[in-house]
Amino acid sequence: MLREIKSCFDDFSERHNIKRGVSTSKVCETAQNVLETVFSNSCGSLNVVSFKDGVLNISVKNSVLSQELKFREQQIIGLVEDKVEGIRVKRIMISYQ
Numbered sequence: 001m002l003r004e005i006k007s008c009f010d011d012f013s014e015r016h017n018i019k020r021g022v023s024t025s026k027v028c029e030t031a032q033n034v035l036e037t038v039f040s041n042s043c044g045s046l047n048v049v050s051f052k053d054g055v056l057n058i059s060v061k062n063s064v065l066s067q068e069l070k071f072r073e074q075q076i077i078g079l080v081e082d083k084v085e086g087i088r089v090k091r092i093m094i095s096y097q
Helices: 002-015 019-038 040-045 063-071 073-083
Strands: 046-052 055-060 091-096
Touching: 019 040, 019 046, 019 055, 019 073, 055 063, 063 073, 063 091, 073 091
Parallel strands: 055 091
Antiparallel strands: 046 055
8 A cells, every 4th residue: 555655656746847856855854854963062053955966055154163064074975875865965065144
């Protein structure tokens, strides 16, 4: 029964071209959870804004967090790629809130 529902959803999403949006949303949600785990003391200061063409856009509140994020970029990319199958994060782009 569950396989039939998943199959119907996959068919529907392909026909209406929403599969990319669903996977992008999943990447953003997973990346936000990873940020909250890695930066547990300042998780409210980091927000995932978007994911497009392998670039994860993260908004930070200050330059200290920006430096720490750059320092841990490969760790964060690795954690996100481990949790979401079939995606490749090329880099993280940082913007300021």
